[in-house]
Amino acid sequence: MHSPSLLRSALSGLALGSAVLGEPIPHKVVPQLKPRQTIIPGGKPCGEHGPTNRGCWMNNWTIDKENEIDPPPAFKNWEYDLYITNETAWEGPDGVVKPAMLVNGGFPGPTIEANWGDYVVVNVHNQLQDNGTSIHWHGIRQIGESDQDGANGVTECPIPPGTTKTYAFHVVQYGTSWWHSHYSSQYGNGVVGAMVVNGPATANYDIDLGPYIITDYYHQGADLLQRIAELPSGGPPDAENILFRGKGKHKSGTGGSYDRLVLTPGKTHRVRLINTSVDNSFTVSLVGHSMKIIQIDMVPVEPDTRDHIFLAVGQRYDVIIEANKDVGNYWFNATLQSSGSCGVCNNAYPAAIFSYEGADQNALPTDRGTPITATCDGEKGLVPYLRRVLDPADFHAEELNINLTQPEVDFRGTVFRWEINDVDIDIEWDHPILEYVYEGNVQWNPKANIIEIPDADVWTYWIIQNNFFIPHPVHLHGHDFLVLGSGTGRFNRDTHFSQLEFNNPVRRDVEQIPGSGWLVIAFYTDNPGAWLLHCHIGWHVSQGFGMQFLERASEINRLMNLNQMVPNCDAWRAYAPTNPWLPKLDSGLKK
Ligand SMILES: *[C@@H]1O[C@H](CO)[C@@H](O)[C@H](O)[C@H]1NC(C)=O
Ligand SMILES: *[C@@H]1O[C@H](CO)[C@@H](O)[C@H](O)[C@H]1NC(C)=O
Ligand SMILES: *[C@@H]1O[C@H](CO)[C@@H](O)[C@H](O)[C@H]1NC(C)=O
Ligand SMILES: *[C@@H]1O[C@H](CO)[C@@H](O)[C@H](O)[C@H]1NC(C)=O
Ligand SMILES: *[C@@H]1O[C@H](CO)[C@@H](O)[C@H](O)[C@H]1NC(C)=O
Ligand SMILES: *[C@@H]1O[C@H](CO)[C@@H](O)[C@H](O)[C@H]1NC(C)=O
Ligand SMILES: [Cu+2]
Numbered sequence: 001m002h003s004p005s006l007l008r009s010a011l012s013g014l015a016l017g018s019a020v021l022g023e024p025i026p027h028k029v030v031p032q033l034k035p036r037q038t039i040i041p042g043g044k045p046c047g048e049h050g051p052t053n054r055g056c057w058m059n060n061w062t063i064d065k066e067n068e069i070d071p072p073p074a075f076k077n078w079e080y081d082l083y084i085t086n087e088t089a090w091e092g093p094d095g096v097v098k099p100a101m102l103v104n105g106g107f108p109g110p111t112i113e114a115n116w117g118d119y120v121v122v123n124v125h126n127q128l129q130d131n132g133t134s135i136h137w138h139g140i141r142q143i144g145e146s147d148q149d150g151a152n153g154v155t156e157c158p159i160p161p162g163t164t165k166t167y168a169f170h171v172v173q174y175g176t177s178w179w180h181s182h183y184s185s186q187y188g189n190g191v192v193g194a195m196v197v198n199g200p201a202t203a204n205y206d207i208d209l210g211p212y213i214i215t216d217y218y219h220q221g222a223d224l225l226q227r228i229a230e231l232p233s234g235g236p237p238d239a240e241n242i243l244f245r246g247k248g249k250h251k252s253g254t255g256g257s258y259d260r261l262v263l264t265p266g267k268t269h270r271v272r273l274i275n276t277s278v279d280n281s282f283t284v285s286l287v288g289h290s291m292k293i294i295q296i297d298m299v300p301v302e303p304d305t306r307d308h309i310f311l312a313v314g315q316r317y318d319v320i321i322e323a324n325k326d327v328g329n330y331w332f333n334a335t336l337q338s339s340g341s342c343g344v345c346n347n348a349y350p351a352a353i354f355s356y357e358g359a360d361q362n363a364l365p366t367d368r369g370t371p372i373t374a375t376c377d378g379e380k381g382l383v384p385y386l387r388r389v390l391d392p393a394d395f396h397a398e399e400l401n402i403n404l405t406q407p408e409v410d411f412r413g414t415v416f417r418w419e420i421n422d423v424d425i426d427i428e429w430d431h432p433i434l435e436y437v438y439e440g441n442v443q444w445n446p447k448a449n450i451i452e453i454p455d456a457d458v459w460t461y462w463i464i465q466n467n468f469f470i471p472h473p474v475h476l477h478g479h480d481f482l483v484l485g486s487g488t489g490r491f492n493r494d495t496h497f498s499q500l501e502f503n504n505p506v507r508r509d510v511e512q513i514p515g516s517g518w519l520v521i522a523f524y525t526d527n528p529g530a531w532l533l534h535c536h537i538g539w540h541v542s543q544g545f546g547m548q549f550l551e552r553a554s555e556i557n558r559l560m561n562l563n564q565m566v567p568n569c570d571a572w573r574a575y576a577p578t579n580p581w582l583p584k585l586d587s588g589l590k591k
Contacts, residue, residue, distance in 0.1 A: 057199055084101060084126055085105070112179060116174040122166070128161050135167065135182070137179050143170070176273075231416075236279055244259040244350075276314075294319070300386065454552060475535070477533075
């Protein structure tokens with residue numbers, strides 16, 4: 001079985017120096033990797049990676065190679081700098097001026113790209129005046145590297161204003177993902193971007209068109225919206241628009257523009273769909289075309305062709321689109337479920353354009369397509385290419401009960417809270433759980449909502465019971481979980497056990513739990529660390545919808561040099577009393 005220490009062999013080094021505001025905080029010594037000089041033997045000969053041979057990657061490594069268990073060695077460090085700034089009057093893509101937080105001056109921020117097995121190094125520069133930050137690399141397994149997960153209050157302290165922190169981690173899986181701030185509601189202000197890890201694929205395509213970010217969009221700052229969302233008189237605010245690759249037309253028809261993605265006639269195109277919404281899940285469709293799904297989250301699947309795809313917040317679908325219709329312009333639509341339980345958008349027909357080369361690049365599509373009946377259910381029936389098979393006799397599940405509390409008075413006023421097993425999570429930014437572990441501390445505030453999983457290399461099973469009618473996209477850090485099943489009502493072992501799939505069920509890092517329903521997941525304890533499980537609706541996690549799995553705690557200090565987190569924590573503890581907005585107004589978590 002895979003041992004995290006294998007992956008750790010390239011990692012070593014302690015943090016040096018002490019942190020002073022305004023100076024970089026030494027965080028992690030980035031390994032000096034050898035340049036690619038020698039060819040490292042792979043598996044069976046597979047030839048060159050290319051349009052007719054996407055199953056082959058390089059060095060004879062193929063799509064059949066186990067990615068998580070046996071990834072290729074790292075050849076290269078891919079280094080990036082992210083500068084986060086506060087904009088008080090930013091003219092957004094649909095023409096409305098609003099407050100925002102941008103990364104390297106843009107929204108979405110830059111795409112982080114790497115090759116399978118390599119090492120990613122990111123210097124995060126917090127140039128905000130009045131917020132900390134922490135950047136989470138969504139969907140990256142961080143095997144043996146829990147301290148690089150970027151979840152403030154769990155795996156690190158927030159990065160104080162005016163300082164820089166360096167993250168460094170392996171990418172053992174390939175495909176499409178994203179990064180975003182995990183500090184309060186900050187990612188809803190624009191602190192988000194795509195990640196692409198190049199590798200093999202389960203079907204051929206000619207052209208990779210890269211990440212295609214779809215997101216809900218608001219005309220007010222996320223910190224204000226968060227306050228509205230939790231008030232009994234407020235409730236979740238309606239989105240003003242859905243943006244496609246950062247673009248959208250204002251609902252009035254004036255202001256902004258439709259995004260246009262150009263397709264080459266006769267060719268097949270890989271498009272990496274990512275839903276980076278705060279609240280809204282949608283069903284996407286391209287008039288006149290179907291989409292062949294080849295990956296979900298970072299899990300390759302058997303190719304599966306569908307007319308429309310449901311994207312819950314945080315989910316990714318890599319699809320292949322064939323430009324085999326008449327040269328012209330085609331609507332790409334995002335449709336919300338009409339009931340509103342999957343979000344509400346004030347723009348009734350948010351859309352973008354897919355435009356064949358040779359078509360009039362100023363014209364709008366003429367065919368409006370057939371109206372879609374959108375649901376709020378996840379896609380079903382997808383089959384992972386690398387199989388995981390469970391033994392039904394091994395099933396022994398614990399329950400995670402999700403409740404919405406009645407409005408209650410706390411230090412923020414009268415608010416709604418979300419609870420898992422009777423606790424609305426409230427993490428300590430100035431004392432994250434990994435720091436407790438570093439100190440040998442085994443007791444923490446019950447509000448940390450921790451479940452310990454001490455056993456190594458076993459499957460753990462979880463029944464998530466949703467006691468409220470709203471569906472939620474449930475996200476787990478550090479693992480891809482197997483989705484054994486979901487349904488409505490309360491999970492009952494006698495009636496529902498036979499509905500569970502144990503033979504290579506779908507595997508991913510975000511799954512939709514039905515309203516007033518259940519979701520059964522399983523994951524394998526191969527990754528010591530502190531891992532959040534939370535709702536990916538930004539408002540809900542800030543209102544307490546989260547818990548932490550502390551996996552194999554006794555091994556964490558040996559695997560990670562946790563003392564490297566201390567300088568940043570000391571800097572945060574020195575800064576926090578001067579922050580004008582603290583004490584914090586929510587759980588401290590976002591996404
Ligand atoms: C791939 O396999 C071929 C045929 O066996 C061999 O010639 C080649 O050296 C291999 N390449 C690598 C990188 O192992
Ligand atoms: C952004 O700028 C405004 C206006 O100066 C200020 O009130 C706010 O605190 C700033 N926010 C952050 C996160 O720096
Ligand atoms: C972050 O800054 C915004 C203003 O830009 C403020 O509203 C919010 O309360 C701050 N949050 C924290 C936790 O400091
Ligand atoms: C994005 O996720 C949100 C929240 O689950 C969901 O309401 C929305 O429909 C998703 N978008 C798409 C394109 O599926
Ligand atoms: C797609 O969006 C366009 C532009 O908003 C709209 O006219 C059309 O009716 C939409 N089609 C579907 C199928 O939603
Ligand atoms: C959560 O909801 C379930 C089902 O309605 C109920 O049995 C349980 O008592 C609730 N827990 C709390 C803390 O309200
Ligand atoms: Cu939720």
